[in-house]
Amino acid sequence: MASEPKTNLREYCRSLLLKEKQDREDNNILPSECAIIDILLARQLEMACVYEELYGKLSGNELAIKMALSVIVSCATFWRPEHLKEVRERKKELCEVNQTIEKLASELAMELAHRSHLNEVARLWSDTTDDICELIERASCDNQHFQMFLKEDLMYLGSRFDTKYWPSLESIVMAISRDADGAEIITKDNLTAAALVSNRPSNADFLRALYRGFDNHFLSHGGGLPDGFRLSDAAMASVMNCALNLRPDQLIDAEYVKGLRQRDREKIKI
Template sequence: MIDRLLARGNELESAYQEIHQKLSRHHNALEEFLRRLLSTAAFWNPEDMKAARIDRNRLIEVNRQITEKASELSRLLNERSGLHNHSGFAGNTHHHVCEVIEAASEHNPLFGMEVGEEFRRLYYQYDLKYWPSLSEFMMELSLDAHDLEIKATDPLTQAATESSRSSKGDFLRAFIASIEEGSTCAFGRLPSDLRITDNAMASLINCALDLDTEELASADYVKRFRQRERERSSR
């Protein structure tokens, strides 16, 4: 990516002049700006954000299935408990949540060394009425998955995936968010009033993402994008 930005210097000459004019007087601001340009293009490009949307949708689906299956398992555990107590038959399955925790920690040496002794003391000190049943334990997992709120783990991914479809706008939105994140008002190195012109931003997008001719961003594209974002944020 760096080689591409250097090789296409003629195409980026105007953008480089603008960036230098606006940032050269600020300590390390030029380096910070280029670092954010490169990292955004490397990790928040349209292809990666397309994959991120797929992962987000899969996470939603996985939690939906957990909600259903954990609820069903809770019902079955509750039914099994009733059969053990009233049918005249019983099995040697776990009936205490602490039994499950201890058995599941069998191959965790840290549990045995640091937690096990204190855990067993509590286990034997307090009988079943002080602990959730296996059915209640599973129902909590079901409710937890049902009530989830999916959020991006960082502001750039949040910005890049706000639209429903992947496009070069993902990069632009993330790059603008990265510039804001690196501004002096957020304790960064970039001036808080930094605004890259539409022409310069279009050139940076085209070269950083190595867009094909039919995909090139224009100054008008950037202008319209910014206008839509202002309208969206004002709602």
């Protein structure tokens, strides 16, 4: 393709990005995405190969090109390395919290069982309740939904069936312990799942999320991108260099992307 069409494509994609930015500013939303758009605009020469591929592979379909650019902007905004670092820290924190809950709940279950035993054999009585319905009612004193819709039915069941029909407090707490012990940390969206497929954080997390972002917008998934749409390794490298605003000493190339694809092909099918 000659230089003039390439220049026209840069201007064409620039106009689409400017329109997207204007829409966000007019609606006073997503300023972080506007910042990414500004970065792409500032590095439009490096993005030229990307624009050329988008136009060619999407047959000049404006809606599809806009969608692909939107995916790039969104992934660079919400799945950039610093954000994913925070997600990894939260994942580690969740694991530690579950370990703590498992330990404390197990200890509490044993203490509850011990108290029940003493109440049965000692000539004393701890002025506490083991009535699960009563405890639920106490815990829900400020819950208007419970008060309006559940309390009457629960109290009826509690009066009809005595404590032998209900789980003991220690068994409930032990169930909480087992639940925490067996808990798996699950991501809420498949882009984050793809980005975190490696335990070791890197800029490659963004590329993984971007591949999955394209997948989510295939025609078969209700989007506007043709099924199987992919940018070349060189174009993906340019996207990452520009969207993450990498410095000259941080730039990656097509070989880096190719290596990533080969390593992750089975894990996330890219």
